[in-house]
Amino acid sequence: xxxxxxxxxxxxxxxxxxxxxxxxxxxxxxxxxxxxxxxxxxxxxxxxxxxxxxxxxxxxxxxxxxxxxxxxxxxxxxxxxxxxxxxxxxxxxxxxxxxxxxxxxxxxxxxxxxxxxxxxxxxxxxxxxxxxxxxxxxxxxxxxxxxxxxxxxxxxxxxxxxxxxxxxxxxxxxxxxxxxxxxxxxxxxxxxxxxxxxxxxxxxxxxxxxxxxxxxxxxxxxxxxxxxxxxxxxxxxxxxxxxxxxxxxxxxxxxxxxxxxxxxxxxxxxxxxxxxxxxxxxxxxxxxxxxxxxxxxxxxxxxxxxxxxxxxxxxxxxxxxxxxxxxxxxxxxxxxxxxxxxxxxxxxxxxxxxxxxxxxxxxxxxxxxxxxxxxxxxxxxxxxxxxxxxxxxxxxxxxxxxxxxxxxxxxxxxxxxxxxxxxxxxxxxxxxxxxxxxxxxxxxx
Ligand code: HEC
Ligand code: HEC
Numbered sequence: 001x002x003x004x005x006x007x008x009x010x011x012x013x014x015x016x017x018x019x020x021x022x023x024x025x026x027x028x029x030x031x032x033x034x035x036x037x038x039x040x041x042x043x044x045x046x047x048x049x050x051x052x053x054x055x056x057x058x059x060x061x062x063x064x065x066x067x068x069x070x071x072x073x074x075x076x077x078x079x080x081x082x083x084x085x086x087x088x089x090x091x092x093x094x095x096x097x098x099x100x101x102x103x104x105x106x107x108x109x110x111x112x113x114x115x116x117x118x119x120x121x122x123x124x125x126x127x128x129x130x131x132x133x134x135x136x137x138x139x140x141x142x143x144x145x146x147x148x149x150x151x152x153x154x155x156x157x158x159x160x161x162x163x164x165x166x167x168x169x170x171x172x173x174x175x176x177x178x179x180x181x182x183x184x185x186x187x188x189x190x191x192x193x194x195x196x197x198x199x200x201x202x203x204x205x206x207x208x209x210x211x212x213x214x215x216x217x218x219x220x221x222x223x224x225x226x227x228x229x230x231x232x233x234x235x236x237x238x239x240x241x242x243x244x245x246x247x248x249x250x251x252x253x254x255x256x257x258x259x260x261x262x263x264x265x266x267x268x269x270x271x272x273x274x275x276x277x278x279x280x281x282x283x284x285x286x287x288x289x290x291x292x293x294x295x296x297x298x299x300x301x302x303x304x305x306x307x308x309x310x311x312x313x314x315x316x317x318x319x320x321x322x323x324x325x326x327x328x329x330x331x332x333x334x335x336x337x338x339x340x341x342x343x344x345x346x347x348x349x350x351x352x353x354x355x356x357x358x359x360x361x362x363x364x365x366x367x368x369x370x371x372x373x374x375x376x377x378x379x380x381x382x383x384x385x386x387x388x389x390x391x392x393x394x395x396x397x398x399x400x401x402x403x404x405x406x407x408x409x410x411x412x413x414x415x416x417x418x419x420x421x422x423x424x425x426x427x428x429x430x431x432x433x434x435x436x437x438x439x440x441x442x443x444x445x
Contacts, residue, residue: 026276027268033283034264047264048152048256048295051420057251058154060193061168063244065251068227072220073249074422076210076242077101080434081218081427083117085207087139090132090435091117097206097246098432100147102126103417106352107149107253112313112360117141117207122438125353129433137318141206144310144319144326145358151414152296152346154251159194161325161342161358163302164332165201166194170300174333182332190240195250199243210242219426255348255414263411271411278407281400286372288404290390291344297412302329302341304386306377308361321381325358340379340386349417351409366405373401 031043038045049056054065063069076082077097086092100114101107102125109115110126118135119142121128131140145161153159157169164171167188179186184201203210215221215237227245228236235241255261260279262270271279282288293299309326311319324331330339342358356362361378362371371378375393396404425431430444439445 024268026273026280030263030276030280030283033280037283037289043264046295048254048261050256051252051254054252057254059251060196060244060247062192063196063247065248066227068223069245069248070252072223072227073245073247074420075220075223075425076246077249078422078431079214079218079425079427080429080431081425082203082208082210082214083434084209084211084213085204086117087207088118088132088134090134093429094433094435094438095119095141095206096208096432096434097202099126099129101150102353102432103421104352106349106417107151108353108355109147110353112146112355113142113310113316114147115140115142115317120433120435120437122433122441124441128441131317132435140317142317142319144316144323146310146355146360148343148345149349150250151253151255151348151417152298153195153253155294155296155298155346156343157194157300158343159198162327162329162332163194163300163343165198167191167197168193170302177333181334185332195247196243199246199250200239202246203239203242210237210239223426253420255412255417257416258348258412258414260407260411261414272406274403274406275411277400278403278405279411281396281404282407285400286369286394286396286404287390288372291388292347293344296346297348298346299344301344302338303344303388303390304328304339304341304377304382305372305391306340306379306382306387307357307359307371308379309359309381312359312361312379326381328358340382347408348412349414351413352417365408366401369396369401369404369408 034043034046035041057065059065080093080096083093083095095116099116100109102110105125111129115129115131118132118140119129120132121130148161158166158171164182164185165188171188177185178188184205187197187200190197224237224241228241231241259270291299291301291303309323310316311321311323328340328342330341350356350365354363356368362368373394373396375391377387430439430442433442
């Protein structure tokens, strides 16, 4: 072995190395960086479990993960046959949860705003959905914020951008608000985690029904029996059990096949040199790790970074500057200190849909990185004192911006989300959408 290489090994990692296992200094640097910011001091902290490793995935307190629940939830999430509470008959049976959480769009809507009831069309990825002509804007199922990706949502204790759902964690001390101004949060009184509490309401808000028709005509009764045999029969086929099944499915949506995960598990060739430099920046100079924490790179914390709201986009439907969603956590807690602070979202598979932040104000990951690098809030309605002290100019070079962008685009993209999509749903309907235009675009006819 060349003696200089041998000396380099000694200097870099403090041990000698043999010719065939020569460590790449960049791998060593990334390992060291990760260990230095890991709360447990090791790299395991950042590794996601496999999607069927139910013991390692965070479970709901009252909703232990089972295969039967995940299988049922996997159907219900895509089942356009549940869409029976539409405002007009031409909307009925045309949408599902996955209309706004499209797997190929990283479980986001593939456009700046999700439209379920009252929308038509799909395009390739959800991008060409539009308003049906007989629906008025206030009759559509749309919200004044971009749908959050539900990937790795098992790590989210309090769901939505404001974190209003869930009886525990960030919401301890907010009990007096539950159901007060926003009846949807009444479900927090059931003592459930964010997902299980939210999805009870989600079915209602998104105009979906689980009734005799769904159970007996579409044929879901047996799957409920298999999943919830421990529930008394009169409680087995309810919004609660439907929520438990959907929540179990969502908890199984783990991006454990992303290249960064492979690298963490020891495959040094899984990511490129540029991505490794980007990862080092993420976990050091660029400070991203301060908010995007743990294996899901998210946090059950709320921070102000001053991005624009959805109402700032021309053409945004059924929203405006007084939309409560613009206020972030403060819109739920009604505390001044929480105004304009939003939950730190997970950032795996962001490359799948080019609409970033709660107001879809950015259209590429490079723009997102540039926004953090400039450290200048873009939304004039957000007072400076609400902006996080971690949001400031980063002084990254153009090359560093490229590397960090590469890391987000490629290392954090699980290329195999198809494994979470069912072959078919029990109704045999087209999904995620089932209106005539979507059916053509999705190849259902
Ligand atoms: C019309 C579009 C639309 C449909 C349909 C829809 N969602 Fe969402 N979803 C959203 C929006 C918008 C948000 C963010 C809401 C907010 O923060 O106020 C969201 C957020 C979520 C979250 C929170 C994720 C997090 O990290 O906090 C979950 C979970 C979720 N949706 C599950 C579902 C389920 C289950 C269904 C079907 C019952 C569904 N969604 C149907 C638009 C939609
Ligand atoms: C002060 C905490 C904080 C820091 C530091 C931070 N983020 Fe974020 N990040 C957030 C919050 C909060 C959001 C959601 C903001 C919103 O939409 O209002 C977000 C959103 C994002 C999104 C878009 C997610 C989506 O669903 O649209 C990406 C990508 C992202 N951050 C990457 C980064 C990168 C890269 C860095 C480092 C340069 C970084 N973040 C640093 C808190 C932070």
